[in-house]
Amino acid sequence: xxxxxxxxxxxxxxxxxxxxxxxxxxxxxxxxxxxxxxxxxxxxxxxxxxxxxxxxxxxxxxxxxxxxxxxxxxxxxxxxxxxxxxxxxxxxxxxxxxxxxxxxxxxxxxxxxxxxxxxxxxxxxxxxxxxxxxxxxxxxxxxxxxxxxxxxxxxxxxxxxxxxxxxxxxxxxxxxxxxxxxxxxxxxxxxxxxxxxxxxxxxxxxxxxxxxxxxxxxxxxxxxxxxxxxxxxxxxxxxxxxxxxxxxxxxxxxxxxxxxxxxxxxxxxxxxxxxxxxxxxxxxxxxxxxxxxxxxxxxxxxxxxxxxxxxxxxxxxxxxxxxxxxx
Numbered sequence: 461x462x463x464x465x466x467x468x469x470x471x472x473x474x475x476x477x478x479x480x481x482x483x484x485x486x487x488x489x490x491x492x493x494x495x496x497x498x499x500x501x502x503x504x505x506x507x508x509x510x511x512x513x514x515x516x517x518x519x520x521x522x523x524x525x526x527x528x529x530x531x532x533x534x535x536x537x538x539x540x541x542x543x544x545x546x547x548x549x550x551x552x553x554x555x556x557x558x559x560x561x562x563x564x565x566x567x568x569x570x571x572x573x574x575x576x577x578x579x580x581x582x583x584x585x586x587x588x589x590x591x592x593x594x595x596x597x598x599x600x601x602x603x604x605x606x607x608x609x610x611x612x613x614x615x616x617x618x619x620x621x622x623x624x625x626x627x628x629x630x631x632x633x634x635x636x637x638x639x640x641x642x643x644x645x646x647x648x649x650x651x652x653x654x655x656x657x658x659x660x661x662x663x664x665x666x667x668x669x670x671x672x673x674x675x676x677x678x679x680x681x682x683x684x685x686x687x688x689x690x691x692x693x694x695x696x697x698x699x700x701x702x703x704x705x706x707x708x709x710x711x712x713x714x715x716x717x718x719x720x721x722x723x724x725x726x727x728x729x730x731x732x733x734x735x736x737x738x739x740x741x742x743x744x745x746x747x748x749x750x751x752x753x754x755x756x757x758x759x760x761x762x763x764x765x766x767x768x769x770x771x772x773x774x775x776x777x778x779x780x781x782x783x784x785x786x787x
Contacts, residue, residue, distance in 0.1 A: 480505040480661055481555060483576065485542065486562040487511050490646045492524050494562045494583075497650045499532055501657055507534040508554065510542060512566070517709040543569035551575050558660055561615065562649065573615045578663045580615040583649050587611060587627055589675035592620035597641055599678040600632060601703035604695060607631050608641065610648040612656060614667060621675075623667035625660070626652050637702045637724070688713045688722065690740035690786060694758035701725045701760075710766070713740070713786040715779070720786070723772055724764040728752065731759040740786040742779050750775040753786060 482505050486494055491511065498507070509529040511522045522538065529536040539547065551572055559573060559580035573580035586596040587609035600608040609629045616622035628648040632641050659665040686704045688697055688711050701711045701722050710721035734743070737754045744752035750763040762775040779786075 478502070478504060478661075480557045481508070482506070483508045483510070483554075483556050483559040484562070485510045485559070485564045485568070486525065487565065488521050488563045489519065489524075490642070490649060491563050492521055492528060493646055494560075494649055494653065495525060495528055497653055498560070498657075499528075501654060502661075507532075508556070509534055509536045510539050511536070512538060512540045519707050540566050543567065543572050547572075559615075560653075560660075568615065570617055578660060581625065581660055581665075582613055582615050582620075582622070583652065584611045584613065584620055585609075585645050587629065588613060588620060588624060589670040589672065591678055592675055593678040594680040596678055597638060597645060598681065598703045598708070601636075601638060601641065602696075602699050604699055605632055606634075608645065610645055610652060612652045613670075621670060621672070623669050625665045625667055626656050628652055635702070635727070637705045638708060639706055642707075683709065686711050688786070689756075690754070691756040694727070694755040694760060697755050698725060698727055698760055715767075715784065715786055719768045720778070721766040721772075722762055722764075722775075723766060724762075726750070726761040726763055728759050728761055734759070738785060742782055742784045742786075745776055745780055745782070747776050748774060751779040753779075 480502055482498070482502070484495060484498060484507055486509065495509065507529065509525065511525045513522055514520055526536045556576040558578045559576040561568065561580060561582040568580070584596070585608065586592070586600070588611040591599060591608070597608055607629055609627055611627045612625045614622040614625065628651055630641065630644045630648050656665055686700070686709060688700060690697065690713070701724065704711050705723055710723055712719055712721045714720065731752070734754060739754050739756050741754050742751050743754055743759065746752070746761070750761045752759050752761050762779070764772050765775045765778055766772040767778055
């Protein structure tokens with residue numbers, strides 16, 4: 461982790477009262493929170509806010525971002541491909557001081573990110589050069605990491621490879637679901653914004669190149685990657701459940717051929733040692749609490765599940781027999 465500014469101190473002076481022209485490409489509730497913070501830091505700036513439509517599984521955000529931007533008199537645009545011919549004249553005729561990128565999922569070509577006078581800067585959910593790529597917070601939890609972080613860096617042609625401006629470390633507890641970690645990550649985004657915005661606008665933000673020899677990468681996750689493999693070690697199953705819990709679509713399994721989402725589980729440090737085991741088999745029902753299910757090397761207590769087409773319920777309301785096996 462590296463920070464050019466003494467922790468706890470923000471660069472606040474000299475950015476109010478200026479008519480900065482800033483493009484913000486943002487999405488999710490984190491993007492909404494980021495826009496709120498940006499409006500507070502530079503109330504006199506002219507903002508050009510871009511977002512895109514949500515995926516079917518995720519909470520709504522684009523209308524909230526639109527309303528917030530327009531209620532403060534700023535222009536709002538819906539776009540996924542900001543480098544398409546449709547947007548060429550906009551970028552060519554709109555002078556910008558700065559572009560900020562938060563939770564953006566789509567390619568931004570050089571002819572766009574090189575236009576702002578002071579550059580384009582990205583917030584990424586890891587301590588780069590580690591965890592370049594897709595869904596870094598999900599992967600960090602899956603891998604059992606005890607921390608992640610946020611990196612503020614200057615956009616470059618190679619994804620997540622630009623020079624680092626600032627970083628903030630974020631802890632991950634051994635039982636934290638992803639929503640808890642995401643909230644900490646969001647707070648780190650806002651900290652880095654407040655700490656560095658003045659320097660970004662002035663063109664004086666320090667930069668240091670990434671060491672490519674230390675780079676690690678994460679691949680794109682697909683819906684089928686969230687299926688639970690009950691033959692896997694207990695830690696792997698548990699980490700999957702907490703890594704893709706809400707606001708993600710949830711880890712899932714099948715019961716009698718029907719999809720069952722597992723939203724929450726607990727580890728069992730004193731689980732009985734089964735020398736005859738069938739991974740996925742229910743071995744104990746605890747009314748009002750959940751059910752114990754065998755894994756490849758131990759067992760987990762499933763506490764909250766959601767049968768297909770039904771609301772989430774206690775696992776003991778769905779799994780009630782020691783003859784049931786999750787697949």
